[in-house]
Amino acid sequence: MASLFMAGVIPGLILLVSLLLTGYLIARKRGYEKGDPVPRSEVPGILLHGFLSLTPTVIILGGIISGGLTATESAAI
Numbered sequence: 001m002a003s004l005f006m007a008g009v010i011p012g013l014i015l016l017v018s019l020l021l022t023g024y025l026i027a028r029k030r031g032y033e034k035g036d037p038v039p040r041s042e043v044p045g046i047l048l049h050g051f052l053s054l055t056p057t058v059i060i061l062g063g064i065i066s067g068g069l070t071a072t073e074s075a076a077i
Contacts, residue, residue, distance in 0.1 A: 060077060063069030
C-alpha cells in the first residue's frame with residue numbers, strides 16, 4: 001500500500017506545479033487583478049465550509065480503511 005502511495009507522489013507533485021504555473025501564466029497574460037484580502041472575521045466561516053466539504057471524503061475513506069465498509073458500500077453512501 002505504501003509503495004502505491006509513493007508511486008503517486010511524484011506525478012502528483014508534477015501535476016500540482018504544472019497546474020499552478022498554467023493558472024499563473026494565464027492570469028498574467030489576461031491581466032487579472034489581485035483580489036481584496038479576506039477580512040479576519042470571515043475566516044472561521046470559510047474554514048467551516050471547507051471542513052464540511054471534506055466530511056464525505058473522511059466518512060468514505062474512514063469506512064474503507066477501518067474495515068467497516070467495502071468499496072461498493074462506501075460508493076453507495
